[in-house]
Amino acid sequence: MLGPIGKQVMPAKGCAAFLWGTTDRTLVAMAGAETGRIRVAIDGKPIDYLRADESGAGGFGFAGVTTYRGGDLTIALDMTIVSRDDLASGAMIPAATLRIDRPGRDTVILPVAGMVGCA
Known part of the structure; x- marks a missing residue:
């Protein structure tokens, strides 16, 4: 269900979190603090989802937990x-999870790790 998103570009301003699967090191998500979007590839199609909610301390413009929504899909x-x-202009993400919910389908929770880079 969740696949690679391919090479991504740093944002012109603000910070982005680049996240890869912990087992195969494939880039599976990129979240933008400034844009409030996350890019993932669901069923082979890269799509951006908009930030809907956030809570908890994070850093670099991110919350500890951020929820994104689009259509019937929710990503936490x-x-x-x-x-x-x-590290200049960034930080590490040693532990994270992506939770993907779609009505009528199994919930998928993927462990990820990554880096934050800032323009």
Whole structure:
């Protein structure tokens, strides 16, 4: 159901979270703090979903938990952002989950990790 989104470009301003699957290191999502969107490939089609809700502390313009919606699909991104002295204009995401809900289908929870990069 969730597939690779291919190469992505840093935003012109603000920060973006780049997330890959923890088992195969495939880039499966990119979330923009400034744009309030997340890009994922559901059933092979890359689509952007809009931020609907957020809660908890995160960092770099992100909340700890952000919910995105589009059509009948809901995505919840729950991530821990960790700053490091050796990273300029960004941070690490050592642990996160993407939860995908669609009515009438199984809920999918995917462990991911990644990085935040800022323009």
